[in-house]
Amino acid sequence: MNEIKCPNCGQVFSVDEAGYSAILSQVRTEEFERELKSRIEMIEESGRKENELNLNKAMAEKNDEIGRLQLELEQAKASIGKNEMEFDMVLQKAMAEKESEIVKLNEQLKSIEESGELITKNEVAKAMAEKNDEIGRLQLELEQAKASIGKNEMEFDMVLQKAMAEKESEIVKLNEQLKNIEESGALVTENEVAKAVADKESQISELNMKIQQLESDAKQNSERMEMAVTKAVNDEKQKYEEKLAASNEALFRKNEDLVRLDGELAKAKLEGEIALKEAVSEIEKQRDTQKAEYEAQLKAQQETLEYYKDLKTRMSTKMVGETLEQHCENSFNMIRAAAFRNADFRKDNEVKEGSKGDYIYRECDDDGNEIISIMFEMKNEMDTTSTKHKNEDFFAKLDKDRKNKNCEYAVLVSMLEAESELYNQGIVDVSYDYEKMYVIRPQFFIPMITILRNAAMNSMDYKRQLNDIKNQEIDITHFEERIENFKTAFSKNYSTASKQFNTAIEEIDKTIDHLNKVKENLQKSLNNLRLANDKAQNQLTIKALAKDNSTMMQMFEELENNGDLSIE
Template sequence: MQEIRCPKCNEVFQVDDSGYSQIVQQVRDKEFEKEAARRAEELEKAKNSELKIIEMEYEKKLESALSEKSDDISDKEKRITELEARLKSIESEKQLAVANAVRERENSFSEESRKAQKAISDKDIEIAELTAKLKQADNERAFAVDKANSENALALAKKDNEINELNSKLQNKDNEAELRCRAIEEKYAVELKNKDELIEQYKDFKARLSTKMVGETLEQHCLTQFNSLRMSAFPNAYFEKDNNAKSGSKGDFIFRESEDGIEFISIMFEMKNEMDTTATKHKNEDFFKELDKDRNEKGCEYAVLVSMLEADNEFYNAGIVDVSYKYPKMYVIRPQFFIPLISLLRNAARNSLEYKRELALAKAQEVDLTNFENNINEFKNAFSKNYQLASKKFNVAIEEIDKTIDHLQKTKDALLSSENNLRLANNKAEEQLSVKKLTKNAPSIREEFENIANRQSLPGAD
């Protein structure tokens, strides 16, 4: 059962499928009749406009021919006028000559009178010649007029024939247009039927797809497009799915290309699609922030959103949309611009490859110079450290030597002092070490020593 709303009372009533198809067929027949009537009216207007154009061209050519003939006739009339003026001038001269002759005749009948008669006869001859020329000019004018009329008649007959031929051609065109209209009607009916079937198939296909399958269908489409041109257009490129989701999110595909070990372009792709029956419709802007985050985490220079969202938005349907005003080097495209955008960005980046090579070489040279400076600094630091340690040890050794010298000096002084004391002791021993001095304060011991000495001094004592 199908529901139909009345446009006047807004009442909804139901009809079965057969009734609904009959209503649809009636609407289609009326639309087709309107279209056929419109096409017939357009063909009739085109036919009338072509006839008007032909008539205008014919009138223009006829006016041109008449103007040429009228110019010719005016030239003849001008010539006749000049001849008449000349004739009048000759007649006036003749009258003047006659008057002069009369006056001269009255005066005398001399030789001059004969000359006047001769002049008069000459003038008469000239007048006769001019009269003959005037008649000839009239005849030529009449002949030119007759000729122009005959030519105009022939031109009119020719134009009539052309008009008849054009009418026959227009009739043929009308027949051809009618045949084309019939063919268009048949073709329209077939195409309409095919489109209806295609719409039904598409709706059925969409109904069977899940949300995940809708997105994967767009990804598979882009992957198929790229793989079809990979070996011919991008033989050295890397184009694979982004499977690194350590940060909690990831893109769909990453495109990278390098030459001589120098990466000159990298693109993060995100594919977004949704079903027609999805209740919550997303916008392209909803995915810009996440795409920029994934691009920065994966170290890609460009970010591209391949989107089927907002299908009625003319801004995104215009072609390659640059949204760098929100996020740097970010683009939004429809699937048909997938390969053209890669080629565009790749060719633009390839132009800067030489600069990147020079930059890499400069960086390498700078790294070498930095390493050289680091080696020198390390050598300086090690040498300085060793020098400081050696200097410190040397100073310690000098200090120890100085201490040793001081100690030896003290030992020397002590030895010298001991020698002096020994000398003094020896002197004291030599001076004071005697029995007399030793027994000075010991009278008993002194007496004992005296007794011993006395006994030794006695004869016969051992």
């Protein structure tokens, strides 16, 4: 049987396994629905974000490609414009130089006319007009050639330099001719003028041919450049169209995936709704069944409560308290043999400091180690009692009894404050004021013992380990004490031995000093003996001994003369 507390009234009911499983199924169904809804939202959000990312990526690639093509076109236009500007500058410079040379030649011809030469003014004017016409035509053709040359800058520079060199050569020749005319003063005949005009026409013809060749080359180069630019643009356009087609195909596939995901999502939603409806229907059926069962149980409990209320009105205050104690004791004894074989539950008859509790619960393991101990206090009163007590009035006494009897927990089994929602909701923990103290109603008497006992049993391993650690610490302490004793004894022995060793060293030092003194005395004696020996060797002679003895000297001289003795 499982117990469930009503969230509205706080009443605790016992539910069989089937009802409990049905409630769990209901909770799991709601969790499944929430999880399903969450997964569906995640799938939708993920698909939407992925499509947005792919679309943005494709659009960015297209914009980059368009920008690159536009940049290449702008660069091509800028290059063409730059070449045209450079060509115009070079052409203008060349034309300015030619105009300057022509002005100089006109001035020289004018000076020749004024000096009285045979060349007539009309002929010179006609020749100059023809020359100016020819120059104007050449300028027009050069302008046309400039428009057709385009970007071929290197070839134009080479041709222009060659034409400029020829013009320079022609100008040099004309200058030399004019110089010769001025120096020689010779008359210019009509034949010579005609010859000069023919030479000019020949040169102009050659220039026309060169200009035509230049125009042809420029046109061919321009056509080649246009073809190359057109080909490059077409290639880039084809690549862009291929990329655009691939991007469109990818978007199409993404749209197909979205459609498929939408279908799967709709199917999942439909299946979830069907499952939810079925679960709701099943839960409603179970709820109705459980509601009927709860109502029946509630009715039975109300009848029991009315019975006890009626019973209390017929009892004295002492009888009411004794009835609660007997109820708790009987409830415990009914399951003692099955659940609490090693437990000791009895009344507290030992008075300490003028106080005692109602019951003490103790339980030990097979080794005699205490598992748990609880001090119980049972409090009840009649509804008609004038003096109404509160549960907190007994907390201090219960805590004192717990400490006096060395109990781990304190539990107040109370019927006081019958209308209090706090105490009617179940087990109340008041350890915030008094350590390890709880307040319960009588119906929670056995469950409270079971909860505390199971918690203590679960912590037995830790208690054993703690005891082992304490024993190890005791062993370590004893070991340390033995080490300290050994160190003390060893230190004492060392001190004694060290003292004796120092004494022996001092005695040895004294002996060494004495021997050194003996050594010095012996050395002094040896020195005196050496001196005596030296004296004996050097001073002890016959001559020295007989020095002041004339008789002995005479005898020794006779012996020496006879050869029997040598005197030194």
